[in-house]
Amino acid sequence: MARRAILATAAVVGLILPLAATASGQEYLIGVATRILILALAGLSLNLILGYGGMVSFGHAAFFGVGAYAVAILAYHDTMGEPVLTWPIELAGTQSAFVAWPAAMLISALFALVVGAISLRTGGLYFIMITLAFAQMLFFFFVGLETYGGDDGLSLWARSSAGPLDLGDPATFYYLTLGLVALVLGFKARLVAARFGLALQGIRDNEQRMRALGFATLRYKLAAFVLAGAVAGLAGALMANHSEFVSPALLSWQRSGEMLVIVILGGMGTVYGPVAGAIVFFTLEELLSQWTTHWMIVLGPLLVLVVLYAKRGLWGLVEDASRARPLPGKEERRGEPAS
Amino acid sequence: MSTALLDIAGLTKAYGAVIACDHVSLTIAPGEVHALIGPNGAGKTTLIAQIAGERLPDSGRIVLDGHDITRLPVHARARRGLGRSFQVASIFPRLSVLDNVALAVQAHAGHSFGFWRPARRDEALRGPARATLARVGLAARAEALAAALAHGEQRQLELAMALAGAPRLLLLDEPTAGMGPTDTARMIALLNELKGDVAILLVEHDMDAVFALADRISVMVYGRLIATGTPAAVRADPEVRRAYLGEDEVA
Numbered sequence: 041m042a043r044r045a046i047l048a049t050a051a052v053v054g055l056i057l058p059l060a061a062t063a064s065g066q067e068y069l070i071g072v073a074t075r076i077l078i079l080a081l082a083g084l085s086l087n088l089i090l091g092y093g094g095m096v097s098f099g100h101a102a103f104f105g106v107g108a109y110a111v112a113i114l115a116y117h118d119t120m121g122e123p124v125l126t127w128p129i130e131l132a133g134t135q136s137a138f139v140a141w142p143a144a145m146l147i148s149a150l151f152a153l154v155v156g157a158i159s160l161r162t163g164g165l166y167f168i169m170i171t172l173a174f175a176q177m178l179f180f181f182f183v184g185l186e187t188y189g190g191d192d193g194l195s196l197w198a199r200s201s202a203g204p205l206d207l208g209d210p211a212t213f214y215y216l217t218l219g220l221v222a223l224v225l226g227f228k229a230r231l232v233a234a235r236f237g238l239a240l241q242g243i244r245d246n247e248q249r250m251r252a253l254g255f256a257t258l259r260y261k262l263a264a265f266v267l268a269g270a271v272a273g274l275a276g277a278l279m280a281n282h283s284e285f286v287s288p289a290l291l292s293w294q295r296s297g298e299m300l301v302i303v304i305l306g307g308m309g310t311v312y313g314p315v316a317g318a319i320v321f322f323t324l325e326e327l328l329s330q331w332t333t334h335w336m337i338v339l340g341p342l343l344v345l346v347v348l349y350a351k352r353g354l355w356g357l358v359e360d361a362s363r364a365r366p367l368p369g370k371e372e373r374r375g376e377p378a379s
Numbered sequence: 380m381s382t383a384l385l386d387i388a389g390l391t392k393a394y395g396a397v398i399a400c401d402h403v404s405l406t407i408a409p410g411e412v413h414a415l416i417g418p419n420g421a422g423k424t425t426l427i428a429q430i431a432g433e434r435l436p437d438s439g440r441i442v443l444d445g446h447d448i449t450r451l452p453v454h455a456r457a458r459r460g461l462g463r464s465f466q467v468a469s470i471f472p473r474l475s476v477l478d479n480v481a482l483a484v485q486a487h488a489g490h491s492f493g494f495w496r497p498a499r500r501d502e503a504l505r506g507p508a509r510a511t512l513a514r515v516g517l518a519a520r521a522e523a524l525a526a527a528l529a530h531g532e533q534r535q536l537e538l539a540m541a542l543a544g545a546p547r548l549l550l551l552d553e554p555t556a557g558m559g560p561t562d563t564a565r566m567i568a569l570l571n572e573l574k575g576d577v578a579i580l581l582v583e584h585d586m587d588a589v590f591a592l593a594d595r596i597s598v599m600v601y602g603r604l605i606a607t608g609t610p611a612a613v614r615a616d617p618e619v620r621r622a623y624l625g626e627d628e629v630a
């Protein structure tokens with residue numbers, strides 16, 4: 041049916057894209073596709089809290105940016121031969137993906153823990169404003185961080201080293217990104233159908249009811265928030281490598297808004313929605329911006345239509361079209377880690 | 380009274396100048412059906428919300444089964460055996476009916492930090508959830524979207540969710556509110572079946588239901604309990620007659 045056909049096509053296109061791009065002499069497409077996948081990853085992490093947890097975070101780019109800066113700063117110190125920290129422990133820089141990327145996830149997760157612990161007690165508009173405020177604080181923190189380029193940002197000398205893999209090769213980096221997106225998709229598909237995922241959806245639907253049933257809801261929201269922060273940090277680490285450059289713009293509120301748009305367009309609370317959203321959003325941007333700089337004139341109304349008529353976004357439409365019985369209880373498919 | 384399941388003493392709660400709950404003392408024995416009646420705005424929902432933990436009292440004490448729960452958070456009280464329904468049906472609209480009840484089972488099945496095993500294939504959750512749905516007569520609707528249920532069915536679902544945690548005390552805030560006569564009759568029959576298994580604090584405006592179900596009745600007016608006793612005693616109480624029950628209902 042429609043859903044399977046689209047997933048199969050996407051998997052095939054995803055796998056042969058570098059080959060096709062190289063064969064047709066359009067290598068730049070590999071980079072374009074890599075960027076879309078990285079932002080899809082960021083969208084997947086936001087969807088966990090937004091689509092499944094009902095937490096409208098307007099500061100998700102902060103965790104993305106922190107992950108990117110973590111990789112860039114570690115690499116900078118490695119290149120300069122200066123330790124990142126001398127106290128309380130001496131900590132050297134590194135270019136290794138096996139160290140820097142998990143470190144990026146960990147640091148983003150810690151930031152999410154702090155932001156979440158403070159902001160998750162509130163809801164609705166307050167939560168939106170507090171997450172935005174935290175992201176803006178971090179934005180200006182990095183703007184003021186002259187050691188690491190401040191406003192101008194910081195360039196990486198090279199992409200992270202990853203054992204036998206040469207991440208400087210566009211196709212290799214693309215496949216690694218694709219693999220990570222598939223991994224996260226698969227994990228998320230399991231997660232949202234597991235006890236934790238159902239608890240999260242219960243909180244999204246009716247938090248008061250969840251408490252009355254006996255759930256300590258804050259704990260589950262915070263766990264989801266931290267998990268989403270970690271995955272956003274991974275996406276940031278990839279983005280730092282992809283552009284070989286980081287700057288405060290990564291944490292801007294526009295970037296947070298873009299992530300919200302990807303998720304809402306693709307489908308809040310659907311497993312594949314954010315990937316679909318990222319593909320449609322950036323493909324449209326790519327195509328339309330060749331015609332006009334005012335490409336938002338097309339995308340804006342499209343988004344309004346989706347919000348008004350397709351609450352579960354484009355992927356929700358696909359799922360509805362390919363479902364024999366429109367029952368949520370039957371949604372329990374296993375994660376198919378195709379992209 | 381040490382044998383009481385619930386023992387409330389001197390519970391007071393004010394909203395600004397309005398004293399919604401004025402030194403309320405009340406006990407409920409294990410298995411007792413205790414009806415709480417009173418005119419609109421008397422403070423019935425406020426009392427339930429304090430027992431459930433959604434509102435904290437200004438003063439007073441709530442003891443459940445010998446443990447002081449006055450300051451416990453909502454979820455901790457639920458885990459100690461409080462189940463509740465809300466005056467306006469409170470469900471998970473975007474989940475299936477079975478999911479709704481399975482979540483109630485899950486709440487009492489340890490923590491929910493399960494990230495991998497599919498919860499919808501977990502018989503330890505689904506089995507009891509299906510059994511509870513059957514108990515309230517909703518088995519046929521298990522796969523429906525909760526939001527698609529008729530009003531009366533949503534109330535039944537709420538009762539199933541409250542029951543699924545095997546509570547010792549059910550707090551039911553107008554379980555028949557907004558129901559037609561058929562649904563009301565069914566709900567009352569359902570509550571009648573529960574009688575004896577679980578203690579119930581029942582807020583209800585339907586006097587026939589109250590007098591048919593209750594072991595004891597408390598009457599609340601302007602935040603104060605003006606009478607507590609058996610249905611016959613309350614029916615005969617002159618102050619209750621004056622303050623609340625119209626002559627037609629007392630006949």
Ligand SMILES: Nc1ncnc2c1ncn2[C@@H]1O[C@H](COP(=O)(O)OP(=O)(O)OP(=O)(O)O)[C@@H](O)[C@H]1O
Nearest residue numbers: 394397399417418419420421422423424425426466
């Ligand atoms: N959150 C609140 N803020 C201010 N006043 C409130 C609040 N909740 C309730 N009240 C007031 O407290 C009083 C008791 O309200 P409550 O809802 O407990 O009454 P009730 O007996 O449940 O009424 P009903 O039969 O209409 O459900 C009312 O005067 C009400 O206006």
Ligand SMILES: [Mg+2]
Nearest residue numbers: 423424425466
């Ligand atoms: Mg009320």
